Amino acid sequence: MKTIIFYLTALLCLAASKMGAQTFERRARDISYNIAQISKEEKDSLKIEVEEVNKLLETDDITKEEADKRKLAFAEKRAANIEQRVAVEREKLDKLVQDRIDGNIEESFRSFSITYDPGTSKFKDTTKVKTYYEFKRTTSQFVFALGFNRLMTDGKVDNDNYKLRSDFYEWGLTFNTRILRNNNLLHAKYGLSLQYNNLRPEDDKVFVTDEGKTILADSGTDIDLARLRYVNLVVPVHLEFDFTKKQVNEDKTYYPTYNSFRVGLGGYAGINVKEKQILKYENADGNDVKERRRGNYNINDFVYGLSAYVGYESVSLYLKYDLQPVFENNEIDQNNVSLGIRFDLN
Known part of the structure; x- marks a missing residue:
């Protein structure tokens, strides 16, 4: 029995x-x-x-x-x-x-x-x-991040041409693997993410292309909303330091994650999958117009950059910076920089 x-x-x-x-x-x-x-x-x-x-x-x-x-x-x-x-x-x-x-x-x-x-x-x-x-030694997380978006020009953040509401958000799936068998500090974090970057110009300006270059130009009308969105599909890789303490239960040692302070250092690389400009304004007849322009805005086909985060448990302060300029043929390089909040949910 x-x-x-x-x-x-x-x-x-x-x-x-x-x-x-x-x-x-x-x-x-x-x-x-x-x-x-x-x-x-x-x-x-x-x-x-x-x-x-x-x-x-x-x-x-x-x-x-x-x-x-x-x-x-x-x-x-x-x-x-x-x-x-x-x-x-x-x-x-x-x-x-x-x-x-x-x-x-x-x-x-x-x-x-x-x-x-x-x-x-x-x-x-x-x-x-x-x-x-x-x-388990390898776990998976759903990642969601959002925050502010800007362009860096000549090493300075361009706050003159873009509104505070210029934003970004990112979502994806990542895997977290403990590197050392009997130590919980070092982890390799990798996965796949979609990064949505939005730039909102000031002073009724819109993005236009001129001889293969992308510039800001006066729209000639009152613009309620102007937003250039470019979406990147990237593979992020980070070295994560997790300060969660090990646990001992019934003479066995376990290594939990996301229960303490965490720091991640790394980067990402990928491709641009979509770009479009969205405009909202009132036409001469007084009607509200929402216009989507899906033309070629000279966005680089490839993207790579550096990123880091620091936080507690599943919430972190998140910073990412594109080393590849946003626009391909412009005489002055402009790089995307983002700062926001990141959630890693088991």
């Missing part, structure tokens, strides 16, 4: 522990697949819509001006669909990260057993609940 109880308990514990890991991996993989499918479906639909417009144009059923107008409308509709549908998947990812038990794991397992007492000739329920802690 005791042998059967032992094996039954071991199998239940093993199945429960594996179920948690597999559930997270499967759900994360499903979300990634859904995002890829959303992009593919909307692009395929846009391709079909454009082909139908081209057919109408070839048969002279519509003018070229009308064809271009329809294509633009279809493109904007599909882009909006992608943003809305991906936002749903992003919410799923946020909830998944909140449920994540891969870092500081505290789990309870119920050991089912029934024993026979010869004295009373009765069976007794001897079920016990055991709580244990497990801290």
Whole structure:
């Protein structure tokens, strides 16, 4: 009987522990697949819509001006669909990260057993609940950061041409690996992130290109909102110093993370995936206009830079600086610098 109880308990514990890991991996993989499918479906639909417009144009059923107008409308509709549908998947990812038990794991397992007492000739329920802690050497975190964004020109922060509301935000998935087997201080932190950088010009100015160079020019109207957004997909790598103390439980030593002060030093490298300028203003007829300009603003295709953070538990002060100039062909190099708050959520 005791042998059967032992094996039954071991199998239940093993199945429960594996179920948690597999559930997270499967759900994360499903979300990634859904995002890829959303992009593919909307692009395929846009391709079909454009082909139908081209057919109408070839048969002279519509003018070229009308064809271009329809294509633009279809493109904007599909882009909006992608943003809305991906936002749903992003919410799923946020909830998944909140449920994540891969870092500081505290789990309870119920050991089912029934024993026979010869004295009373009765069976007794001897079920016990055991709580244990497990801290894995490699954990994963959802990273979200936001704050202020500026351009550095000739080593100085340009506060004259850009509003205080120029901002950035970043989100991604990272992995944290303890470097030394029996020491909790040094960790390698690496992953994949999307960095959204926004520049908001002052004095009704907008970004324009002139002979391959990007400059600020007077818009000639009252601008309610002017924002240049460029999105970078980057691979961040940091050496993280985690001052969380080790724990000893039942003669075993464990190395928890994100329970004390942390410092991260490193950098990132990646590619520019999107750039656009968003304008809001009132036209001559008194109507509010929101305009999206997706032209080429001379943004560098590649980006690399330095970054650092210092904080307590999951919240840190975050600084990043692009070593690669933002604009490719400008005579004066302008580099992006960002300062904000960063959250690393297990």
